[in-house]
Amino acid sequence: MKFPKKEVKKIGIFRALPLGDLLCSIPAMRSLRAAYPNAKIYFIGLPDTEAVIRRWSHYVDEFIAFPGYPGLPEQPFDEENFYCFLPKVQAIKFDLILQMQGNSNALNPLVKSFNSRYLAGFCKDIADENDCFLTYPGFGTETQRQLSLMTHLGIPRSGDGLEFPLFPADHQHLEQLRLPIEPGAYVCIHPGSKGSWKQWPSIYFACIANYCTDLGFKVLLTGSQHELHLARHVADLMKTKPIICAGKTTLGSLALLIRQAAAVISSATEIAQIATAFKTPSMMISMDNEPFRWGRSDQQLNRIIDWGSNPDFRIVHQEVVSLFGQLQLFHKSV
Missing domain, CATH: 3.40.50.2000 (Glycogen Phosphorylase B;)
Known part of the structure; x- marks a missing residue:
């Protein structure tokens, strides 16, 4: 794996997208948990998806509500809350942030501001990033696209089946x-x-x-x-x-x-x-x-x-x- 277990104790997943997109990312999250069983994993997502994400508490330990950002169309930008959100995220001192949302030009400058030790994820142009990034695939199912990032990072896949826990x-x-x-x-x-x-x-x-x-x-x-x-x-x-x-x-x-x-x-x-x-x-x-x-x-x-x-x-x-x-x-x- 590109990031040794002993160096990664706090992981942040950034994927501020609606329910259908989240369901597609569960196999990748399952793979991540299997690779880093002792890490604390945070999910940074849309506020109205918190209850959904908590169904996967066996993969995610904490949820952080994302207040939007200019250039990201999924929700209006809440400028006041953003300037409360950013110091909160920076104070966690993440070892690794995974940008699992896509290839918008606004995304990677945003997640870089979280001040994580390591940063990886998708990008639009690999020339603008390092080898921890993967050009967002333009083919395959969304589940396979998410899993391709795990493979790129040397994280073994834990199957591609979807899950929906019931309470x-x-x-x-x-x-x-x-x-x-x-x-x-x-x-x-x-x-x-x-x-x-x-x-x-x-x-x-x-x-x-x-x-x-x-x-x-x-x-x-x-x-x-x-x-x-x-x-x-x-x-x-x-x-x-x-x-x-x-x-x-x-x-x-x-x-x-x-x-x-x-x-x-x-x-x-x-x-x-x-x-x-x-x-x-x-x-x-x-x-x-x-x-x-x-x-x-x-x-x-x-x-x-x-x-x-x-x-x-x-x-x-x-x-x-x-x-x-x-x-x-x-x-x-x-």
């Missing part, structure tokens, strides 16, 4: 909802996405939902409170009444619903990633230009449709029919 409170919250469902007897359809331009048309979701009910499955329409209107729109377009869970679940109880579902249909990358973590059969309709960056299609269990390149509902319908056909074969064999 007792997640089970308790789902029980409190008293949903009339049984594990394996329902399909989760998640019509929302973090950007309106990434939302698949409601009428198509409704058609897929109708197909699921024709097969005998109950349909759960999931989403956040902000996505409740989308769930209601899909429900209005369906032939039969679904169960609307949008706005009722926590992230944890939603993840538990996904784990117990027969299948999951969505255009949201984070939902597809949670399904992949639980090995729940899923179909993600990718609305951007990088369908296989944010998911991993195995053509059997977790499938991806590149809608941006081929916006044809018939293709999606055929894949859904194939997916459920595969599920029937699986159930007959067990």
Whole structure:
């Protein structure tokens, strides 16, 4: 490894990105923890991801909320909080900071100001950095891109599987909802996405939902409170009444619903990633230009449709029919 264990006692991970991006980085964080089992690892991220990161307390010891920075679009820059944040980070006296966010021109000057003993991560132009940096890959899944940095630093990979830990409170919250469902007897359809331009048309979701009910499955329409209107729109377009869970679940109880579902249909990358973590059969309709960056299609269990390149509902319908056909074969064999 480029950085000996005896010299690295405090590690900071900088990745101030939303949920879907964080899920992709878990295999790299798992590898980092295995390589430095006695180090104290801090995660520097968006304030609203703290509760999510704490699910991986076996990999991360402390969370530090990042107040934004000029040139980084994920959140507004909170100048007042930044000048409280920076001395706090500098006072930790990190042995190693990993810039695992990307190749923005603003990133490496920012993390250099944290005054860590060692600095490594991604960069835009390797000529501007040293051999502890890696030009951000323009290919492969995001999980593999993150793992490529571990390999570059001589850190052995601890697998590329995704994880989503569940807590007792997640089970308790789902029980409190008293949903009339049984594990394996329902399909989760998640019509929302973090950007309106990434939302698949409601009428198509409704058609897929109708197909699921024709097969005998109950349909759960999931989403956040902000996505409740989308769930209601899909429900209005369906032939039969679904169960609307949008706005009722926590992230944890939603993840538990996904784990117990027969299948999951969505255009949201984070939902597809949670399904992949639980090995729940899923179909993600990718609305951007990088369908296989944010998911991993195995053509059997977790499938991806590149809608941006081929916006044809018939293709999606055929894949859904194939997916459920595969599920029937699986159930007959067990």
